[in-house]
Amino acid sequence: MSNAVIIKDAVKRYGDFTALCGVSLDIREGEFFTLLGPSGCGKTTLLRMIAGFNSIEGGDFYFGEKRINDVPAHKRDIGMVFQNYAIFPHLTVRENVAYGLKARKVPKAQIGPKVDEALELVQISHLADRKPNELSGGQQQRVALARAFVIEPSVLLMDEPLSNLDAKLRVQMRSVIKKLQRRLGITTIYVTHDQEEALAISDRIAVMKDGHIMQIGTPNEIYAKPQNPFVAGFIGVSNFLDCDVKAAGGKAKVTIQNELSIEVPACRDYEGKGSLSARPEQLFFAEEGMPGTVLFSTFLGDFIEYEVQLDNGQSLIVNEYTKDTSDVHPDGEKVHLRFDPLRVSLYEAGSGEVLSL
Amino acid sequence: MKTKLGSRWRPDFWFFAKIIVIVAMCLFIVYPFYTILTKSVFSNKVEGLTLYNFIRFFTKPYYYQTLIRSMVVCFATVFTTTLIGVPIAYLMTRYNIPGKKILHIFIIMSLMSPPFIGAYSWIILLGRNGLLAKLFATFDATAPTIYGRGGIIFVFTLHLFPYIYLYTSGAMNSIDSSLEEAAENLGMSKLRRIWTITLPVILPSILAGCIMVFMTCLADFGTPMLLGEGYTVLPVLVYNEYMSESAVNPYMASTLSVIIVSCSLLMLTFQKLVVDKRNYTMSSMRPPQETQLHGWRRFAVSAPIFLVVFVAFLPQIVVVCQSFVERSFSGMVKGINLNNYRAILSRLGTNIRNTYVFSLIAIVFIIILGIIVSYILVRKKGKVANIIDTLVMFPFVIPGSVLGIGLIVAFNRKPLILVGTAAIMIISYVIRKLPYTVRSGSAFLYQMDPSIEEASINLGVSPMKTFFTVTARMMLPGIMSGAVLSWITCINELSSSIMLYSGKTSTIAVAIYQEVVRMSDGTAAALATILTVTTIISLLIVFRATKGKVKIV
Numbered sequence: 001m002s003n004a005v006i007i008k009d010a011v012k013r014y015g016d017f018t019a020l021c022g023v024s025l026d027i028r029e030g031e032f033f034t035l036l037g038p039s040g041c042g043k044t045t046l047l048r049m050i051a052g053f054n055s056i057e058g059g060d061f062y063f064g065e066k067r068i069n070d071v072p073a074h075k076r077d078i079g080m081v082f083q084n085y086a087i088f089p090h091l092t093v094r095e096n097v098a099y100g101l102k103a104r105k106v107p108k109a110q111i112g113p114k115v116d117e118a119l120e121l122v123q124i125s126h127l128a129d130r131k132p133n134e135l136s137g138g139q140q141q142r143v144a145l146a147r148a149f150v151i152e153p154s155v156l157l158m159d160e161p162l163s164n165l166d167a168k169l170r171v172q173m174r175s176v177i178k179k180l181q182r183r184l185g186i187t188t189i190y191v192t193h194d195q196e197e198a199l200a201i202s203d204r205i206a207v208m209k210d211g212h213i214m215q216i217g218t219p220n221e222i223y224a225k226p227q228n229p230f231v232a233g234f235i236g237v238s239n240f241l242d243c244d245v246k247a248a249g250g251k252a253k254v255t256i257q258n259e260l261s262i263e264v265p266a267c268r269d270y271e272g273k274g275s276l277s278a279r280p281e282q283l284f285f286a287e288e289g290m291p292g293t294v295l296f297s298t299f300l301g302d303f304i305e306y307e308v309q310l311d312n313g314q315s316l317i318v319n320e321y322t323k324d325t326s327d328v329h330p331d332g333e334k335v336h337l338r339f340d341p342l343r344v345s346l347y348e349a350g351s352g353e354v355l356s357l
Numbered sequence: 358m359k360t361k362l363g364s365r366w367r368p369d370f371w372f373f374a375k376i377i378v379i380v381a382m383c384l385f386i387v388y389p390f391y392t393i394l395t396k397s398v399f400s401n402k403v404e405g406l407t408l409y410n411f412i413r414f415f416t417k418p419y420y421y422q423t424l425i426r427s428m429v430v431c432f433a434t435v436f437t438t439t440l441i442g443v444p445i446a447y448l449m450t451r452y453n454i455p456g457k458k459i460l461h462i463f464i465i466m467s468l469m470s471p472p473f474i475g476a477y478s479w480i481i482l483l484g485r486n487g488l489l490a491k492l493f494a495t496f497d498a499t500a501p502t503i504y505g506r507g508g509i510i511f512v513f514t515l516h517l518f519p520y521i522y523l524y525t526s527g528a529m530n531s532i533d534s535s536l537e538e539a540a541e542n543l544g545m546s547k548l549r550r551i552w553t554i555t556l557p558v559i560l561p562s563i564l565a566g567c568i569m570v571f572m573t574c575l576a577d578f579g580t581p582m583l584l585g586e587g588y589t590v591l592p593v594l595v596y597n598e599y600m601s602e603s604a605v606n607p608y609m610a611s612t613l614s615v616i617i618v619s620c621s622l623l624m625l626t627f628q629k630l631v632v633d634k635r636n637y638t639m640s641s642m643r644p645p646q647e648t649q650l651h652g653w654r655r656f657a658v659s660a661p662i663f664l665v666v667f668v669a670f671l672p673q674i675v676v677v678c679q680s681f682v683e684r685s686f687s688g689m690v691k692g693i694n695l696n697n698y699r700a701i702l703s704r705l706g707t708n709i710r711n712t713y714v715f716s717l718i719a720i721v722f723i724i725i726l727g728i729i730v731s732y733i734l735v736r737k738k739g740k741v742a743n744i745i746d747t748l749v750m751f752p753f754v755i756p757g758s759v760l761g762i763g764l765i766v767a768f769n770r771k772p773l774i775l776v777g778t779a780a781i782m783i784i785s786y787v788i789r790k791l792p793y794t795v796r797s798g799s800a801f802l803y804q805m806d807p808s809i810e811e812a813s814i815n816l817g818v819s820p821m822k823t824f825f826t827v828t829a830r831m832m833l834p835g836i837m838s839g840a841v842l843s844w845i846t847c848i849n850e851l852s853s854s855i856m857l858y859s860g861k862t863s864t865i866a867v868a869i870y871q872e873v874v875r876m877s878d879g880t881a882a883a884l885a886t887i888l889t890v891t892t893i894i895s896l897l898i899v900f901r902a903t904k905g906k907v908k909i910v
Contacts, residue, residue, distance in 0.1 A: 051811070051815060052814075052815075053811055053814075072819075072820075073811075073814045073815060073820075074814045074815070074816075074817050074818055074819050074820065074823075075817070076815075077817070078815060079815070079816075080811075080812065080815045082808040082811070082812060083808070084806055084808060086806060086808035086809045086811065086812035087809075087812075088809060088812070088813070088827060088831075089809075089831065090830060090831060099813065099816055099818075100816030100817055103813075103816050103817035103818040104817050147812075147816070151816060151817070
């Protein structure tokens with residue numbers, strides 16, 4: 001049976017250092033939920049608190065209705081995939097996968113078929129009798145996966161499971177994991193620092209920084225509507241532009257270096273300095289707009305990445321898709337830049353609180 | 358202190374394990390040493406607390422000369438072993454020396470051989486009536502004497518250079534070759550590369566080897582006892598003083614013990630100060646390649662190594678040969694036969710049995726304690742673990758004879774009388790040889806990823822059961838290779854046994870010593886052969902089991 005995971009005000013301290021400052025999460029049954037953030041943000045700490053390997057200094061952890069704070073790690077009924085796989089080196093692949101079933105006193109007659117089925121699902125049936133040191137990284141990864149889900153846990157935890165694989169294998173395993181999770185419907189909490197991986201694999205993402213949650217949302221929400229400059233900068237690439245804002249009655253008048261004035265939908269009234277963030281693909285070349293000079297261009301196949309220096313000295317990254325244009329702007333060309341006011345994000349300059357809708 | 362909200366603290370297995378380990382260590386290490394400390398500030402000449410013995414030690418040449426001699430022997434041996442060990446390590450790791458693996462095994466075997474066998478064997482060769490001495494005499498030449506300072510340093514050097522070799526070659530193998538290539542690329546000549554890059558980087562390891570040599574020299578009793586002939590060093594003086602004092606109040610022997618331990622501690626602190634400042638952690642991506650030499654160059658590089666290894670291993674060959682030679686009372690050869698073995702079996706069967714039985718019992722305790730202590734040191738870090746670490750490693754700085762005296766003065770009265778029993782012998786073995794197993798076990802555990810244990814717990818196996826089914830099982834190779842070293846040093850143990858044995862609990866090592874003193878060469882050789890052969894077989898088993906990767910140091 002899969003379970004919802006509810007965390008209320010989780011606190012973790014190491015001496016004087018507070019690694020988690022009251023984090024709350026509401027993870028739905030069967031959801032693929034990712035904790036994403038730079039190293040040291042507390043994502044692995046939180047995962048290990050859920051697993052029972054870190055003590056809980058404050059807050060309540062629930063699996064469904066059941067509070068698990070005081071349940072020892074080996075009784076929490078969680079499957080976990082470790083960063084370095086943690087395959088038992090002295091056991092064969094089959095014995096590794098059967099290990100959790102034996103611990104659960106599953107009758108012997110059922111263990112065999114269950115293990116076979118699990119190995120079949122991750123496509124390593126032919127390796128069943130090998131020892132771990134005879135396996136490649138990707139194969140060990142599959143063993144770790146099979147071992148974690150074969151016990152049909154109520155929650156599956158994954159701690160940067162793909163970080164030790166090469167780029168190609170990483171993309172391949174990412175879809176293996178996603179499809180498997182869909183098929184088994186186990187509530188899954190996944191930790192990664194790789195934003196691309198998080199966007200690709202998750203139903204919802206919690207972006208974390210310094211022990212706080214910065215934003216929770218679907219990949220699309222997080223990418224398109226980052227709630228603060230940190231999320232805007234961490235997920236994908238964002239260009240930040242200083243601006244003056246005059247927001248009233250659901251509309252904000254934004255003026256950038258007295259050159260460009262646009263209207264952006266606003267969620268509240270505000271007047272003062274602001275910061276506008278635009279993705280490289282939301283900026284485009286136009287007849288008029290912010291004047292600047294092309295510094296450098298990189299041809300990347302499906303798009304061209306330009307570094308443009310505005311006349312006020314600020315550098316911006318602009319992507320232009322090759323399907324939309326046929327010529328490359330040469331270095332040194334004078335250009336004007338505009339952007340779609342409906343697809344940018346606007347923040348207060350000091351607090352970083354969001355102003356755009 | 359961490360506060361754990363909502364979870365009650367319950368004493369677990371490790372809580373009791375820590376308590377038991379600490380209590381045992383306090384009883385058998387701290388308490389005996391504390392007793393020695395208190396005895397050292399008393400004297401039968403003066404009432405009450407007094408530094409009388411210390412003053413006597415530092416004013417009477419008879420006493421302080423032994424300290425000077427000990428220091429001379431120790432530093433001279435450190436010097437000579439480094440002079441031999443470092444070049445051999447360099448050549449063995451960097452050139453295609455023929456039979457490299459076998460040479461390596463032979464070097465380890467000479468180190469692990471019973472320490473006093475070297476002395477005994479060289480007496481057979483170069484002593485009065487020695488084989489080589491006689492050979493020299495037929496040419497009207499005088500063989501160099503093996504007795505006195507020179508002989509002690511010579512025998513120590515051949516026995517202990519493997520320490521330097523092992524530490525140095527270990528470090529040489531972990532240097533990434535890019536380091537030297539970078540120096541070469543920057544235009545350094547080969548010799549200057551060794552001098553400016555290689556040596557400084559491996560210096561901490563060489564120093565670690567030096568400290569091992571120093572400690573062993575300072576503590577060794579058998580070699581200077583057999584070869585000294587008036588050149589009395591500290592451990593021999595401890596033994597002599599102890600024998601001339603009453604067993605209950607060995608005041609002077611205690612004072613001497615405190616002085617020896619202070620010397621070891623001083624050296625250890627010095628080494629820590631020097632090494633801690635320059636400890637380089639390296640991840641060797643590409644270990645250095647060996648240079649292929651051919652013809653006379655290869656011979657010139659290999660020959661000195663073969664010579665040193667041969668001379669170092671010679672004592673064991675001599676002893677084995679000697680064991681089959683029956684001699685008359687005057688030393689004339691009566692025949693080549695097994696009579697020496699018949700003699701020891703009928704006369705010294707108890708000693709042989711004792712050696713194996715005591716060592717086996719000790720090894721069982723050492724393995725169990727080794728697993729538990731290693732685990733505490735690596736996985737249960739904290740104040741208690743630090744205390745245990747210090748306690749377990751403390752016997753490392755206590756010479757065997759000192760520990761022996763400590764155990765005697767501590768356990769010769771009620772409520773716990775152990776003197777003269779087999780128990781006290783076994784206890785002394787466990788305490789002195791446990792560090793080998795703990796070091797090897799904890800080094801092994803350090804490389805084991807903790808997430809393997811977590812994976813087991815996560816899959817529903819309780820921490821306790823995980824420890825026994827996964828952790829202990831995986832630690833076994835590390836523990837066992839340490840345990841074999843503990844075992845070898847147990848069967849060869851002399852310096853504490855000679856203090857602790859009684860008629861019924863005497864061992865082979867003690868008997869060899871007594872037979873040599875009694876000039877009964879044949880039987881001593883037969884006994885020594887038993888030890889040597891056991892040692893070699895045990896070592897070969899570890900080499901087999903670990904595919905030659907056993908870590909001696």
